[in-house]
Amino acid sequence: MKQEVKSVAGKEIEVVQNIFDENDRIALETKETLENLGVYVVNIMGAPGAGKTSSIISMIRNLRGEKVYVIEGDIESDIDTVKLKELGIDTIQINTKGACHLDAPIIQNSLQELTIDKPGILFIENIGNLVCPAEFQIGEHIKMLICSAAEGSDKPYKYPLAFEKADVILLTKCDLKEFVDFDDEFFLKGIRGLNKSVPVFEVNAKNGQGFQQVATWLKNRIS
Amino acid sequence: MKQEVKSVAGKEIEVVQNIFDENDRIALETKETLENLGVYVVNIMGAPGAGKTSSIISMIRNLRGEKVYVIEGDIESDIDTVKLKELGIDTIQINTKGACHLDAPIIQNSLQELTIDKPGILFIENIGNLVCPAEFQIGEHIKMLICSAAEGSDKPYKYPLAFEKADVILLTKCDLKEFVDFDDEFFLKGIRGLNKSVPVFEVNAKNGQGFQQVATWLKNRIS
Numbered sequence: 080m081k082q083e084v085k086s087v088a089g090k091e092i093e094v095v096q097n098i099f100d101e102n103d104r105i106a107l108e109t110k111e112t113l114e115n116l117g118v119y120v121v122n123i124m125g126a127p128g129a130g131k132t133s134s135i136i137s138m139i140r141n142l143r144g145e146k147v148y149v150i151e152g153d154i155e156s157d158i159d160t161v162k163l164k165e166l167g168i169d170t171i172q173i174n175t176k177g178a179c180h181l182d183a184p185i186i187q188n189s190l191q192e193l194t195i196d197k198p199g200i201l202f203i204e205n206i207g208n209l210v211c212p213a214e215f216q217i218g219e220h221i222k223m224l225i226c227s228a229a230e231g232s233d234k235p236y237k238y239p240l241a242f243e244k245a246d247v248i249l250l251t252k253c254d255l256k257e258f259v260d261f262d263d264e265f266f267l268k269g270i271r272g273l274n275k276s277v278p279v280f281e282v283n284a285k286n287g288q289g290f291q292q293v294a295t296w297l298k299n300r301i302s
Numbered sequence: 303m304k305q306e307v308k309s310v311a312g313k314e315i316e317v318v319q320n321i322f323d324e325n326d327r328i329a330l331e332t333k334e335t336l337e338n339l340g341v342y343v344v345n346i347m348g349a350p351g352a353g354k355t356s357s358i359i360s361m362i363r364n365l366r367g368e369k370v371y372v373i374e375g376d377i378e379s380d381i382d383t384v385k386l387k388e389l390g391i392d393t394i395q396i397n398t399k400g401a402c403h404l405d406a407p408i409i410q411n412s413l414q415e416l417t418i419d420k421p422g423i424l425f426i427e428n429i430g431n432l433v434c435p436a437e438f439q440i441g442e443h444i445k446m447l448i449c450s451a452a453e454g455s456d457k458p459y460k461y462p463l464a465f466e467k468a469d470v471i472l473l474t475k476c477d478l479k480e481f482v483d484f485d486d487e488f489f490l491k492g493i494r495g496l497n498k499s500v501p502v503f504e505v506n507a508k509n510g511q512g513f514q515q516v517a518t519w520l521k522n523r524i525s
Contacts, residue, residue, distance in 0.1 A: 127461060179402065210434075229452030237378060252452065255482075
């Protein structure tokens, strides 16, 4: 989405083309810088409580031999960063203090705090929001959409942009499917209407189900 | 939140005080108009898949004798409106086509489509987003926050504004608590740190648990 028109109190504020262009320019710069260091960047998007941090931890467990860095985006709190650091994962925290998404300048600035000493994967956990993050490039090679089975099977229809832009989708908390009458066919039909070829992995961070396949898919992308 | 500063591509766009004032002015106008018609307005906020529509349906089932109107806010689709209309509920649909929250002008305009023939309750289902809707008044008497147990117990810490502004909180999908290691004490501690007196109801739309209590609480507010 190159242009955004926000309606606030009846007045339209046009966030003009060149501001989005500027964001994209910085995102490309970040991507190139990290590419030169051998770092592959994954922008992790999803609703609050979709299981983004748990998915990152489960992927790392299955990415043996790969160096992994994490940037944690949250409006407030460092709960997830503490959790990741306890597991020995190089993590830095961004608190947006109200802002509903990460953008390219925020990521570019935060990289100054991250010591990149060898090639690997950088997971950037975006703000928990199924709407706004999909509009902003931040320097990623791919966008990974995390969607919990507990959210229900109608999400592609209601939040199409995130599903349209995703390069890979993880359907998390699959053990809860039976309790929420999750409709696999309806969910996949919604995705395919927006994004013909995106791979969809069913996962469960509680028992690790499906994350070996995700890690293999990721490794194939990088190599 | 009276002022919002958005950082896009390193440039700060200041959405100035008077635009938020204008939104609040229109919200107050809407509230007064509806109050004169004997209509009590509930702004329903929550993350995607929190169970907002299911909670509306369960509340209506327990609000016998009350006339109920619904405005359904979605980025895309009319899935929930179709569901509500099938149940005989007077519902109109707003599609924001990308915008991440409802605001006062959108609601004021949409009211022209709603036939209000007697006093009652108007439920306005906001966009599924735990961040942006909390910043905008839309003409409500109260804000109802819907939070699913499946989202985990750390949500008040990560998305404080929605919890701070809520007049009532529904913890939905309580049957899933045991599967996600939901920590009641941590969840409530987070809420109480932001909002000392907000009532919190535990509900389950699948079997109706807790909704009689919510309906009674609502009726007491109105009368």
